[in-house]
Amino acid sequence: MQDYIxxxxxxxxxxxxxxxxxxxxxxxxxxxxxxxxxxxIAATFFFGYRAGRTARHVRWQNEPIRPWMSVPFVAHxxxxxxxxxxEAIGVPxxxxxxxxxxxxARAEKRPAAELISDLQKAIANSDQTGKTP
Amino acid sequence: MSEQxxxxxxxxxxxxxxxxxxxxxxxVPLPVTLLLIVTGSLAAQGLMNFWSAxxxxxxxxxxxxxxxxxxxxxxxxxxxxxxxxxxxxxxxIRELDARAxxxxxxxxxFSRWLVAPLGPWINxxxxxxxxxxLRFTVWDFVGESFGxxxxxxxxxxxxxxxxxxxxxxxxLTWAIIGLLAAVFLGWKLFFKRxxxxxxxxxxxxxx
Numbered sequence: 001m002q003d004y005i006x007x008x009x010x011x012x013x014x015x016x017x018x019x020x021x022x023x024x025x026x027x028x029x030x031x032x033x034x035x036x037x038x039x040x041i042a043a044t045f046f047f048g049y050r051a052g053r054t055a056r057h058v059r060w061q062n063e064p065i066r067p068w069m070s071v072p073f074v075a076h077x078x079x080x081x082x083x084x085x086x087e088a089i090g091v092p093x094x095x096x097x098x099x100x101x102x103x104x105a106r107a108e109k110r111p112a113a114e115l116i117s118d119l120q121k122a123i124a125n126s127d128q129t130g131k132t133p
Numbered sequence: 134m135s136e137q138x139x140x141x142x143x144x145x146x147x148x149x150x151x152x153x154x155x156x157x158x159x160x161v162p163l164p165v166t167l168l169l170i171v172t173g174s175l176a177a178q179g180l181m182n183f184w185s186a187x188x189x190x191x192x193x194x195x196x197x198x199x200x201x202x203x204x205x206x207x208x209x210x211x212x213x214x215x216x217x218x219x220x221x222x223x224x225x226i227r228e229l230d231a232r233a234x235x236x237x238x239x240x241x242x243f244s245r246w247l248v249a250p251l252g253p254w255i256n257x258x259x260x261x262x263x264x265x266x267l268r269f270t271v272w273d274f275v276g277e278s279f280g281x282x283x284x285x286x287x288x289x290x291x292x293x294x295x296x297x298x299x300x301x302x303x304x305l306t307w308a309i310i311g312l313l314a315a316v317f318l319g320w321k322l323f324f325k326r327x328x329x330x331x332x333x334x335x336x337x338x339x340x
Contacts, residue, residue, distance in 0.1 A: 030322070037318040043311035051304035058297045066296070068139035076178050077293040098180070100140035 065119055067102035067112040074101075074119055080126050088122030089115045135164045139171055146181055151193035154281075158197025160253035165194075166284055166306070167299035173288020174295045183289060190281035191274065194245070198256050198273050205260020237264045241272040246280025248310050 063077040072095060075082040086093040091104060101119075105112040141149040150172055157163040169190060176183040237259060244255040259269050284302070291298045 033318055033322050037315060037322055040311045040315035040318055044308050044315055047304040047308035047311060051301045051308060054297055054301045054304065058294055058301070063294060063296055066136065066139070068136045068143055070143050072178065073143060073174070076174070077295070079293065098143055100143050102136070102140060103144065 065101070065116045067105070067116070068100045070098040070100055071104075071119075072098060074123075078123050080123055084122050084126050085119055088118045134162075135167070138163050138168060142168060142171060142175070146175070147186070147189050150181075150186065151189050154190050154193040155197035158194045158252065158256070159200050164299070164303075166249065166302050167295070169281060169284035170288035170291075170295045170299045170302070173285040173290075174292035175288075176285065177289045177292035183285065187278065187281045187285050190285065191278040194277040194281070195270070195274050198252070198277070199270070201253050201256030202260040202266070202269055205257035206263065206266075208257075208260070237262075238268060238272045241269055242276040242279075245273065245276025246283060247306070248313065249280065249306060250310065 065074055069077075071085050071089070071091070072082050075085055082095055083093045086097070089104065090108065091097070099107075101115050102112045105115050108115070138153055141153065150168070153163055153168055154165055157165045172181060172186050172190065173183075175181045176186055240255055241259060244252045287298055287302070288295055
């Protein structure tokens, strides 16, 4: 049996021998490898789980409004018209205005968070009044 | 950083896309996957042409990758000395060199899109290992075009869900990198050591 393990190819025996060796004599290099192995497994499960969780909720969650978005972009992601959104933040409606909200906020000398809040209210109002196409 | 990058894309379109993907390919950590998905969304809104966006993203990325490759290849003795210290010995470098040549094409191709965070390192390693420039460029262009095509297409299909799709793809990329690392480390821990032990033990057993 011992001869078979030593001369044979089966990976199972190599693995068993390694595990025995790991437990018996955990050198510094082995410990580093083992730690890296455990971290890699943990990272795989963590990111895999997070991806799955996001995928499950993707249909029910609305896209949050971010300062990098332009008003037409917000209108597209929320399936609403641009005009009420421009009006809500006090900017003349212009479908070719692709400035990000943060640039509009800078030009209007208002915080971007305030404009985002106004946009959210306008979207909620347009939903209630059935203006969404 | 993410906000500035996406704001630049929303405002300036194609020139910003080209510049950002090129800088990211050199190794600056920028959210390229999300950028490409947002590009797809802009294409769905009629603000960018779908095919030209793919071409611009691919060419920009290849331009950045070329810089990484050139630094690896002609980066001078300091880079090689640094790599030697990291890797171990001249023997080890020759081994890595041979491995880079045998795995080169697939490594370059998959690191363009499937495990994109490794891309800049593969560029450096390919240059340092003297991997053929022509082969590198061909695989690079194929991989970057494929990756840009996938992400921009996903952005076009899910144009109203760009952040969630970007988040899912980002997490999946790291999960794949974690899995590859686990397989590699597991192989070193449980199999390579086992084979080494067998090779050492066999003559004694036979004797």
